[in-house]
Amino acid sequence: MNLQTDFYVIQLLKIEWLKIKNYSAFIVLGLFFLLGILGSNYAVFYLKKNIIDKADPTGMIASSSPYDFAHTWQTTSYVSGYLLLLPGLLLILLVTNEFAFRTHRQNILDGWNRKNVIDVKIAMALIAAVISTILVFITAIIFGFAAGSSFSVTHIDAVGYFFLKALSYNMIALLFAVLVRKTGFAIGLYFIYMGFENIVSGILQALSMKFKAEYGFDIGNMGDYLPMNASDGLLHFPENTITNLANNSKAMPHDYMYVSLVLALVYLFVFYAWSRNRILKTDL
Amino acid sequence: MPVLSIESLRKDYGKIQALKGVSFSVPKGCVFGILGPNGSGKTTLLGLIMDILKPTSGSYKLFDEEPNESHRRQIGTFLETPNFYHYLSAVQNLEISAAIKQRGKEDIEKVLETVNLSQRKHSRFSTYSLGMKQRLAIASCLLGSPEVLVLDEPTNGLDPVGIAETRELIKKLAQQGKTIIMASHLLDEVEKVCTHVAILKKGELITTGRVDEILANEDIVELGASDTVRLQQFAEQLGGYSNLKRSENLLQLYYPVGTANLERINQHFFNQGIVLNHLHLKKKSLESKFFELTN
Structure with a gap:
């Protein structure tokens, strides 16, 4: 990225900031997200410490805290992943607002080009993913120390996968918003699609297990090859007695993580290219 | 040098031909009316020259050059409806417009004064009446005192006083040497305000020239x-x-x-x-x- 490009994106983001700094949904959803990440991780932390440990003093189920260092990166990323619908929702609102108010047109009339209109939203999706990742990083450290362990960066790659997942959630939200344009429809489509993909993913997982059991070929969990599940599948809860029981079962297909990773990147590019093309080539 | 020249511009929406190969040019310093009944293609034409819509065929030039966003920054445009962020005030909305136009904020007070909105400048756009929204849109066009203004039905939705004031404003701007391109379905308005006219009917250009000759x-x-x-x-x-x-x-x-x-x-x-x-x-x-x- 050269200096001129830096300048270009910062110029656009300054204008975007004028649009959102007084937008109440931005402030409310931002706060919900922040409290959600801290709250949900605290809930899991508390559950393990005060309920599971008391019910299972021998440590049969899980001996160490999932927030001990090394595990905290995976746990915080995994737990926080469920809250990524919130920044996605915010992006849908920011994009569909432009269509509802017709300000996407006015921005062009005032002197933006079509590229500026979509680039600034892609930059917003990226920034939201970066901020989410920083939040998760800080939360993981806080809970890691709270669990009484010493600092370690083992498994920190989970935070990287979280970033990829956050970006995928934001980019598909952006795509739906650009394609549908209506706020209610886009939000509905976003949530329905997420639920629908999980159902299909469950069916594909069952099919993958059936193929492995009956025909002996193992191409991994096909459910993890769907657009959202590809990045979802990169994040796992840290290994413990229960997850080990499930994952080591011979019925489970092999976890081809690198396939999910490549597919997640391919899907991201599709979301990017499709939404950009839509704004560049069609009537606004 | 013409401010705008259009060559065989055509726009189809499926089977419907909204604009059927229209050509004309707008000389500098005139008040150019695009006249036609509702549905004649006026807004489509303005949308095309502002890159809101993609033409099916044909071309156009702004300031005798291939059009781009820097040309649009030199034109104050109000197209179809006042388009502003509903949750922001007049001043906050104009700050966005000024930033995109790459102009400073110093004009904001002046343009709000010009359209009599100073009293309500800190109210949210969503609380404005239709007439006030319209006047804010005109104020936004005046930011940075552009040499060319494109106004689509600028008096639509205004009360009689607002209509008279807007027409006076347009005449005043024209006297300052600005080029004004104005779409209207009101013959009377075009005759009162414009020096030149292009008449559209069902997407076709019927005639174009000086108002005193044509009308x-x-x-x-x-x-x-x-x-x-x-x-x-x-x-x-x-x-x-x-x-x-x-x-x-x-x-x-x-x-x-x-x-x-x-x-x-x-x-x-x-x-x-x-x-x-x-x-x-x-x-x-x-x-x-x-x-x-x-x-």
Whole structure:
């Protein structure tokens, strides 16, 4: 990225900031997200410490805290992943607002080009993913120390996968918003699609297990090859007695993580290219 | 140098042809009206030249160059509806427009004053009446004092006082030498405000030119002769006409409706030894144009 490009994106983001700094949904959803990440991780932390440990003093189920260092990166990323619908929702609102108010047109009339209109939203999706990742990083450290362990960066790659997942959630939200344009429809489509993909993913997982059991070929969990599940599948809860029981079962297909990773990147590019093309080539 | 020149611009929406290959140009410093009934393609035309819509075919130039966003920054445009962020105030909205136009904030107070919105400048846009929204849109166009303004039905939704004020403002801006391109479905408005006009009907350009020629409520007698100098000299002795104009090889005499007598005119020139090679009566009136437009 050269200096001129830096300048270009910062110029656009300054204008975007004028649009959102007084937008109440931005402030409310931002706060919900922040409290959600801290709250949900605290809930899991508390559950393990005060309920599971008391019910299972021998440590049969899980001996160490999932927030001990090394595990905290995976746990915080995994737990926080469920809250990524919130920044996605915010992006849908920011994009569909432009269509509802017709300000996407006015921005062009005032002197933006079509590229500026979509680039600034892609930059917003990226920034939201970066901020989410920083939040998760800080939360993981806080809970890691709270669990009484010493600092370690083992498994920190989970935070990287979280970033990829956050970006995928934001980019598909952006795509739906650009394609549908209506706020209610886009939000509905976003949530329905997420639920629908999980159902299909469950069916594909069952099919993958059936193929492995009956025909002996193992191409991994096909459910993890769907657009959202590809990045979802990169994040796992840290290994413990229960997850080990499930994952080591011979019925489970092999976890081809690198396939999910490549597919997640391919899907991201599709979301990017499709939404950009839509704004560049069609009537606004 | 024309501010805008359009060449065979065409826009189809599926089977519907919204604009059927329209060509014209807008000279600098004029108030150019794009006149036509609802659905005639006025907003489509403006949307195309502002890159909101993609043309099916044809091309256009802004300031005699291939159009881009830097040209749009030199044009204050209000298209179809006032487009602002509902949750922001007038000032906050204009700050966004000014930033995109790459102009400073110093104009904001002045333009709000011009459209009488200073009192409500900190109210949210969503609390504005239709007339106030319209005036804010015009204020936004004036930011940075652009040399060219594109206004789509600028008096739509305004009360009679607002309409009069807006027309006065447009005239004032024109007197400052600004070029104004204005779409309207009101013949009367175009006649009062514009110097030039292009008339659209169902996506087709019917005619374009100076308003006083096209919408003249007068009879025009066109005269031609091989010796144009003598033709003009003796035409001036004719009397009875309200205006005399020369266009290329022809003379145009403007008569109040029904008073032009072709026989007498022909006789007059013949008596002076001038043989006319062209004598034609053009009847044009507001009503006939209106009839042409709406039927």
